[in-house]
Amino acid sequence: MIDVKKLQRDFDAVHQQAPLVHNITNFVVMNNTANALLAIGASPIMAHAVEEVEDMVQIASSLVINIGTLNADWVKSMMVAGKAALKKGIPVVLDPVGAGATAYRTQVCKQLIETVKPTIIRGNASEIMALVNSSTYTKGVDSSDSSDNALNSAKQLSKETKAIVVISGPTDYITNGKDTEMVINGSPLMTRVTGMGCTATAITAAFAAINNNYLEAATHAMAVMSIAGERAANKAQGNGTMQLYFLDELCNLTDNILATDLKR
Amino acid sequence: MIDVKKLQRDFDAVHQQAPLVHNITNFVVMNNTANALLAIGASPIMAHAVEEVEDMVQIASSLVINIGTLNADWVKSMMVAGKAALKKGIPVVLDPVGAGATAYRTQVCKQLIETVKPTIIRGNASEIMALVNSSTYTKGVDSSDSSDNALNSAKQLSKETKAIVVISGPTDYITNGKDTEMVINGSPLMTRVTGMGCTATAITAAFAAINNNYLEAATHAMAVMSIAGERAANKAQGNGTMQLYFLDELCNLTDNILATDLKR
């Protein structure tokens, strides 16, 4: 159950502190991700060279690792940056784009989880399910409901990794393995815009930078995403204008809008 | 001569089957390409790591190879993915961006054509002309009309490569070397938006995934592009809004619109 006061507090804190979010992310979404971070008052930096990622982490408040267009060189930089972030103690948010689609993606994610110990992992249902080691989680579950399965996977992954796990979907689930928060705002049109999930990951990193109760931080980030997305979808004519109106709505969010729009 | 019923059939099939289109494409257009594929109901994946492209081809329904921002590593992945697609029997659409501008680009394209045997090659007139091996094609042509030359090049390239060849321009030509289709919808404003050609290539790959009469598939893809582009241009105020309205129009196309807007 989201506490609006805490949501507003974190939203304001992102604007006031303007955390520097270091992104090692994919080519498809870099522009949108940077603009979304600017829209909520955070400060984005994209940097992936192995020569500088450790230094960049030193000035960053959080780190995004997004494997969307990974290759061996980028994975190397992700490892180096992730270890530096772990050592420094800043939150790391992992976006396991396409985990399960190829063996390489699944394996890289597992390696990142083991080495970097991400603070938060955000993906869609199938990505999260691909990352769970144990397959026992479904055994006791007498449900063919896929979102139940997904939530169970998220809980399991959280227990295995100690990370907060976020599943994006019609309802977003945010879990620490024990407690689970839900965000029910949003719009189906968000799924027609490429990289909306990646944007959610980056915004999560901005919130994690200012609230070290990461279950709260991730929940608030997803709420902000979903409220802005819902408002944008009400105006958009298709996935073209949706992309832009979403950024506009992020820019124009206020504590007041959060209070009136949040569905519970 | 485009048969509207077949155009509608293929348009509907893309929406119903939501083919997974694997793109190895350039940095400039990845975001737009992904959004355009989502807008017509297809499913985009961008992946270029040599470690995974073979696996990705296994789950894909077609493959785009676009050399816009090529380098040696990417070309290696294009070769590996292209050979896997050839072996699996899914269509490969080659976009020879900038062929003729540098020797490297021309040479890479010729190598890709020889090794991957693309199903469809889509480019602008100068790119297609740069790829024709024989220079005899102009000899018998008593015309200084450049689009005639371009069409002759396209036919020649099609004969040399067995690929369907598409030339984008004020009139789009789609040829198998013998039969030639034309698309006359469109707008000059489309040329002011970067990557419109790359988008056409990706949409062509989506249509090729659901219709293995590739002359038809490519023609229908170009018709859909051009109709959406024409509609967007009627509303756009410049190349900024054009980009977004184009995606919106793609989202909102219907069988009915295709029937009313198609020029013949």
Place this chain on the structure above:
Amino acid sequence: MIDVKKLQRDFDAVHQQAPLVHNITNFVVMNNTANALLAIGASPIMAHAVEEVEDMVQIASSLVINIGTLNADWVKSMMVAGKAALKKGIPVVLDPVGAGATAYRTQVCKQLIETVKPTIIRGNASEIMALVNSSTYTKGVDSSDSSDNALNSAKQLSKETKAIVVISGPTDYITNGKDTEMVINGSPLMTRVTGMGCTATAITAAFAAINNNYLEAATHAMAVMSIAGERAANKAQGNGTMQLYFLDELCNLTDNILATDLKR
């Protein structure tokens, strides 16, 4: 003091000559940069492969080197392309994105400056200040005003490098170390859109391609940027629509608008 007639002359020349601007730039901004160049009537090409950058420089009218998402391979290509441009005698515009943020970025910039001898360097205040070798410039300055410091740094950097130096900010300064021009158009909303500075760099390269009085060329480019930005901001609802309206405004600029909107 900007001479409107000369501004109009250069603006028209870009449209008439449509210079080919070769960009070795970052992943975040490639799409926007290409569209901005198309919007002002120039012709963009993005190419970074070491196999082809020398050839591409041969057909280009100017070269952009932007280190936003640098790594060792890209820096190598920047050096090769930059040396080819220097040899050919076409202008090179360097954008030292993030100079000062990491030692690697600062060092790469200094290496590029030494090797490529850029014609123009465009950055924000902190980037420019990070590139000045001498630290004596502030000693005699009895001012805590940061823009004064920045301008002094720009002058110093210009003297050290022989480049025209441009500092973007609420007021843009363009200096050859002795004479300084100012552009006071613009809008704070421009800073909320990622890559606006990178776009300014690319447009500067387009103007440098058609006017070899580089102080004038850079000033005119910044004036065009700022006028379009100011007009777009008057319509935009946030950083989403800002991005697109900016391109639209660039598309729709006329000599007349330049004359009426230029602030002096």
